[in-house]
Amino acid sequence: MSKDDKPTEGMGLHEFFAKDPIAADRAFFGRISNTDRRGFLRGAGLATMAAMVGANIPFHRNMPAGFIPAAFASEDVLQGKDGLKLFNDRPVNAETPAHLLDDPITPTSRHFIRNNGVPPEDADPAKWRVKIDGEVDNELDLSIDDLKNQFEVVTMALVIECGGNGRAYFDPPASGNQWTVGAVGCANWTGVRLKDVLTKAGLKSSAVYTGHEGADMHLSGDPDKKPISRGVPIAKAMADDVLIAFQMNDGPIHPMNGAPLRLVVPGWPGSCSQKWLTRIWVRDKVHDGEKMTGTSYRVPNRQVAPGEKVATEDFVIIERMPVKSIITFPENNASVEGETEVRGHAWSGDRTIDALDISIDFGATWQRANLDKPVNSGAWQNWRANVKFPKPGYYEVWARATDSEGVAQPFAVDWNPKGYTNNMMHRVAVRVS
Amino acid sequence: MNRQNATAGLGLAGLLVLASFTNYVAIAEAGEFGRLVDGKGAEETYYACTGCHSDMLVAQQGLSRERWDELIDWMIEEQGMAEIERGERELILDYLSRNYGPDRPNFPLK
Numbered sequence: 001m002s003k004d005d006k007p008t009e010g011m012g013l014h015e016f017f018a019k020d021p022i023a024a025d026r027a028f029f030g031r032i033s034n035t036d037r038r039g040f041l042r043g044a045g046l047a048t049m050a051a052m053v054g055a056n057i058p059f060h061r062n063m064p065a066g067f068i069p070a071a072f073a074s075e076d077v078l079q080g081k082d083g084l085k086l087f088n089d090r091p092v093n094a095e096t097p098a099h100l101l102d103d104p105i106t107p108t109s110r111h112f113i114r115n116n117g118v119p120p121e122d123a124d125p126a127k128w129r130v131k132i133d134g135e136v137d138n139e140l141d142l143s144i145d146d147l148k149n150q151f152e153v154v155t156m157a158l159v160i161e162c163g164g165n166g167r168a169y170f171d172p173p174a175s176g177n178q179w180t181v182g183a184v185g186c187a188n189w190t191g192v193r194l195k196d197v198l199t200k201a202g203l204k205s206s207a208v209y210t211g212h213e214g215a216d217m218h219l220s221g222d223p224d225k226k227p228i229s230r231g232v233p234i235a236k237a238m239a240d241d242v243l244i245a246f247q248m249n250d251g252p253i254h255p256m257n258g259a260p261l262r263l264v265v266p267g268w269p270g271s272c273s274q275k276w277l278t279r280i281w282v283r284d285k286v287h288d289g290e291k292m293t294g295t296s297y298r299v300p301n302r303q304v305a306p307g308e309k310v311a312t313e314d315f316v317i318i319e320r321m322p323v324k325s326i327i328t329f330p331e332n333n334a335s336v337e338g339e340t341e342v343r344g345h346a347w348s349g350d351r352t353i354d355a356l357d358i359s360i361d362f363g364a365t366w367q368r369a370n371l372d373k374p375v376n377s378g379a380w381q382n383w384r385a386n387v388k389f390p391k392p393g394y395y396e397v398w399a400r401a402t403d404s405e406g407v408a409q410p411f412a413v414d415w416n417p418k419g420y421t422n423n424m425m426h427r428v429a430v431r432v433s
Numbered sequence: 434m435n436r437q438n439a440t441a442g443l444g445l446a447g448l449l450v451l452a453s454f455t456n457y458v459a460i461a462e463a464g465e466f467g468r469l470v471d472g473k474g475a476e477e478t479y480y481a482c483t484g485c486h487s488d489m490l491v492a493q494q495g496l497s498r499e500r501w502d503e504l505i506d507w508m509i510e511e512q513g514m515a516e517i518e519r520g521e522r523e524l525i526l527d528y529l530s531r532n533y534g535p536d537r538p539n540f541p542l543k
Contacts, residue, residue, distance in 0.1 A: 056483075056484050056485065086489070087489065087490075087493065088486070088487050088489045088490045088493075089487045089489055090486055090487040090489075091486065091487075093490075168542060171535075172495070172497075172535045173494065173495035173496065173535060173537065175494055175496055175500065175504055177490070177493065178493040178494075178542055180542070218512075218513065219485040219486055219512070220484075220485050220512065220513035220514070222513050225512075225513055294507075294511070
């Protein structure tokens with residue numbers, strides 16, 4: 001192979017394939033003709049292609065050499081995202097490193113992604129419909145224009161945090177995506193209040209819970225299965241800060257964040273905020289959709305020891321997420337001279353933050369940070385402090401939020417079998433010269 | 434340059450294109466069975482798991498053999514996974530608990 005044949009960094013996939021399809025195939029997907037019983041695509045190649053088209057490829061053995069799947073029109077699962085760390089490419093799960101969450105309002109490009117299935121191919125907002133049915137007097141079947149025309153449109157900064165944010169710190173480990181601290185964001189969401197839509201539909205006295213459905217496909221490809229369908233008690237659904245949203249940060253919702261329509265239920269596990277929303281099914285009992293039952297998004301009804309076996313019937317549904325904060329500046333392992341501003345965000349589901357304290361001596365003494373009020377209900381609160389270090393050396397900056405009920409963040413993980421609701425204090429290392 | 438080296442060179446270059454093309458820096462590290470480490474049972478594990486989800490999800494975990502066994506039951510009962518023949522299941526459980534056990538010998542986020 002001559003030097004000229006080598007693809008250069010930044011060269012497009014189609015250009016690369018056009019030059020020499022067989023060689024490109026081998027390089028890109030490891031696809032070689034006449035090999036073993038697994039056919040053309042093996043190992044990383046098959047995984048890569050499956051990841052990129054977003055599904056298993058049952059007839060992959062029939063694909064000709066040099067073939068580029070038509071689905072590659074939208075090749076990059078993190079297109080439009082900036083600096084996210086990819087945990088999983090099928091389904092797509094990616095978190096934002098803490099220092100990239102520094103903005104008071106999270107830009108669309110830095111909002112984390114937690115998918116449970118495969119996003120819908122057709123997300124045309126002009127054709128999108130959402131149905132409200134079940135325990136209501138008048139079923140509704142609405143377009144996005146109907147939502148805009150029939151209800152008050154509001155914009156609110158709202159926190160969405162994955163129920164499993166912080167799972168990576170569990171010992172023994174808990175199964176699922178090993179989120180560290182960045183499966184959280186607070187974007188500006190524009191939409192209509194779920195409360196107003198439910199009121200128009202007319203809730204019957206039998207209404208107990210919502211059941212949310214979306215247009216994403218189950219990972220197995222089985223059209224009869226839903227990847228996720230969760231809900232909330234009616235009291236939460238009727239809160240003023242729960243939106244059916246069609247815009248994110250004054251622009252379109254990112255495709256991986258649920259475009260063109262999603263729920264935003266701030267302060268509760270992100271899974272309550274159904275993406276690609278197609279239906280609100282008002283139930284006469286606690287919703288029993290996918291990932292509402294068993295041990296999904298549930299924690300034990302009591303404190304348990306790390307590693308303890310807990311009977312399934314002893315698990316309860318997670319409602320509000322606990323008090324938490326994140327340090328977004330300085331970045332972990334930063335070098336500073338003498339002093340620095342320390343800043344970040346704090347939030348507590350259905351509550352506000354009363355105080356944010358900083359320690360640079362492993363929790364022995366604490367300094368109060370300057371804390372903003374939330375811009376609206378459901379938003380996180382920004383805070384900052386100027387921190388002076390007594391002499392050069394290694395320090396850890398710890399942040400501890402205390403909420404409006406007087407509850408503060410713990411130092412250690414409150415272990416539970418499925419790895420949820422970890423609100424331990426965030427710590428960043430600082431080297432002072 | 435002999436043929437084997439040429440292929441290896443092209444493979445590496447191809448992965449560089451992949452990395453720049455998709456931002457999947459992580460996949461540039463993938464081996465024959467994606468993110469799964471080599472070893473007895475790697476192939477069977479790879480094909481059993483990646484029919485539905487990415488090997489990246491498997492490689493993050495750190496579960497005991499018993500927990501892996503329960504997780505496979507859950508995937509078969511609730512998530513539409515096909516039954517695995519007994520001998521193959523044992524092979525997969527051995528592989529997973531050896532390489533992705535609670536001591537996390539291959540944890541990619543370390």
